[in-house]
Amino acid sequence: MENEEFIREFLEESEENLDQLDQDFVSLEQEPGDLERLDSIYRAIHTIKGTSGFFAFSKLGAVAHAAENLLSRLRDGEITLNEHLTSALLESVDAVRGILENIGRDGEEGDGDYRELNQRLDDLSTAALPANTSGSTSTAQENDEHTSVSPKSDNDEPIKPPPVDHGQQGKVETSPVMGAVSEDIDSNADSEATHASETTGDRETVPADVESIEANGIATAIDEAPKTEDPTALKTTADARPPEIPPTGQSPDGGLTPSSASEGSIRVDVGLLNQLMDLVGELVLARNQLLQTESHEHDRRLSNVTQQVNRITTELQERVMQTRMQPIGNIWGKFPRLVRDLAVMCGKEVELLMDGQETEIDKSLLEAIKDPLTHLIRNAIDHGIESSNERISCGKNKKGQLHLRAWHQGGKVNIEISDNGQGIDPAKIREKAIAKQLITAKEAGEMGDQQLVQLIFWPGFSTAAQVTGVSGRGVGMDVVKTNIESIGGSIDIQSRVGIGTAIKIKIPLTLAIVPALIISSQQQLFAIPQSHLVEMLRIDLNREIDGIEKIRDTPVYRLRGELLPIVYLSKLFGTEPAERQVHADQVNIVVLQADNCRFGLVVDHVERTEEIVVKALHASLGVIPHLAGATVMGDGRVALILDVLGLANDIGLSVEELKQAAGIIEKEQNEKRASQMLIFRLDSGRELALPLSEVDRIEDIPIAKIEETDQMKAVQYRGQIMPLIPLAELLGETIAPEGDVSLKPMPSDSALKAIVINVDGNPTAIAVREIVDVAEQAGPMRLTQKPGNLIRGAAVIEGKVTDVLDIGPVLQRCGFDAQPPTGAAI
């Protein structure tokens, strides 16, 4: 049935119109004087009414008719718009939408009963009318109008009677408003007929039979709505241009007065675009193969053609991708209505601001962010923005603001949803998180406010104190986050109590063709989407300082002071023992960003970067979280695409845990160092000990290098003067005891040992004869009682009782006021 084609077209068109209507109504409510918008609403409703008559959808016609009645009255300024009217009109839009959905499903209008709504709409419109005008006269009027137009069409094209009955046809015609005005409209319709080609043009696919002429007639009549703002101007237009052109006078092909809208764009099935995209993907792969082949041949002609194919392919790829790009405004269009309804429902006043509606994004991604955005808007109005009273008492404007912004940045689409509401109270989050046992009180205590706010993204977290009809219906922020991440995006929240909340979403422009880093592991190529790539490192394992260490079994690398957990791809994917990797001289680390955590992936080789065409894997491979898809390389081989988030989740990377573990280890090491003693010997042969934690390092100092001033002995050390503390002299021990042959006075060409300690950042050396050992102190130290003594006490070290030097008094004795900064107090 060819009608089906028209109906489908009608449904698609109407759907767009309805979205526009929602938006228009909400704007109109704020600016009731906006006649242009009122006209646009009127036109849209009228179009639906007209077409419903053509297809004999009587319920649809009746609802549209009732709404149109009310609208025409509004347009004529007989009544003014209020919330009550807007709600009724929006309800009629919903009714129309419902009926259209039914028609789209099974071709029938469904069994909804709209009589009550129609009656209400009628009541609303008659309420403002003078007593002598009633609904019945306006219907009569309408029929009169119809007869005045219809014969013309029959005369002009005397072929067959229209396929719909006159009663229905009547609804197609102009609005049943009061006589004078409707005449104006009618004549205006005629005079506007030439401008009506937009709708006619849309119908140019209609075959040139009677139905098509009817369609044209209707379409023209539909578009009759005046474009001027001033109702009085209508009359002038009508007078100036008598109705000499009947609506059906338009040529059926509509080609005589083509409009820019119909000529500049056509409707294309999304499936077709997807197929095109697939084909371009294959072409890109074939091009890659061709380029590789060409590089081996040395044929000038082949190379010329290849270059051309290369250029065209790239351009084609861009263009086809463009066809899938849609302005984000396409989904934002529904939001003004949503915001209005929610605000009314919550008894709040909310103003919606939108910037960057024109920002384009791939259609599939647009679909994917629709639900998350809706959810965030619900949240903002339900939980974020306060009631008018609360706002006034806080000294805020009683009308809350919800601001949607979208913009392109760095190959990504940024979307920000911000409100100037009450913000998220970290204290409440903390309470709730502890109550729900998501975190312990101790963990909560260690978290900053921003960290606490991030908890709302955790599964099982909902801040709504009670579940309201608006939000808190089980779909939590964790689902929003998961959805955004599943399309390669990220979400971030910033909130300040009393000031508001801003949620920032970043998503890629497209998912079909992405830039990727190609790496290899065990002779197999893998692709990593560059959106997750932070940097690449090659580290030399022979340099001890630069190596990979282990914290609680997790290999980590210290990258500029940050702990980077390390994952060996070969270990994760294969049976290859990690040790072999470790024994290599160098490792390649790809630093990846997953969620809030970074990790280093050890790979065998980093090959190149390449634009890859993402292909889906067989559904059953979905159980493997490490893989995001596959792609075909230039040589025709298949390479797997790594799922960075999946990798991170599987290996259970928790930077916090690691940091804690690292902290504990460092503390243990410090404690261990504190109990370790450096044992040294003086010229006298006496052995002393010094806690290792106080020692910066040990240096050899040639005796010849020692210089002497009036005040002290010193050496030049790294461009500084390093004072030399003559410890033996301080202790009054200069002479080696008899019988110790090994300790003769030192020859001047030899070197003494200097224990370098750090005094307020200045290296200071304690001169000793030699270093004996580093050993563990066994048992507690026995302290000496005498204050100011250079010996702190005695401890058992290496089985011997050894005096432990107290560095503080030593420094004081030499005229240094400062205490050594490290571990001086034990």
Place this chain on the structure above:
Amino acid sequence: MSQTLSRSQRQVCAFTLGDHLFGIDVQYIQEVFRFQECTPVPLTPSLVTGLLNLRGQIVMAIDLRERLGLPERQNEESPTSIVVRIDNGILSFLVDELFDIMTLDVGQFEEIPETLSDTEKQFVTGCFKLENRLLIMLDTQQVADISSDLRENLADIRRRREHRDSATSPS
């Protein structure tokens, strides 16, 4: 279809695995070609041979010998890939040789032969007695449904990894 089948007939794609002759319903079959290079998929059991590039489309190849618990393919000759189209996507079944496309009488169809192993029985719907051979009919959907095998294998790997980690842990 070049040939119209009567109600009592079935068209079967027959192939060999070792000495056995197996068959699958022809309605599932998209095409048959000689096996080509294949990219192994990590973390999958050995029955997943890897991914094939079929004119730009990625197709997962399943080794039917592994799937049916038959001994590994010994000969050097590369297997044959039978591309089947099932509800949840396209798969390639790797078999030894394509035997024939046969039109068989439904009347000849018999219940599962007792001589089969349990693994085989799981995937077999019945058989046709040919002149001198037995053609074992496979349940294509069953054979193709490997999700539980993949899941078990992954769980297994994780268990082993945990075991290995705890074994190397000093605590």
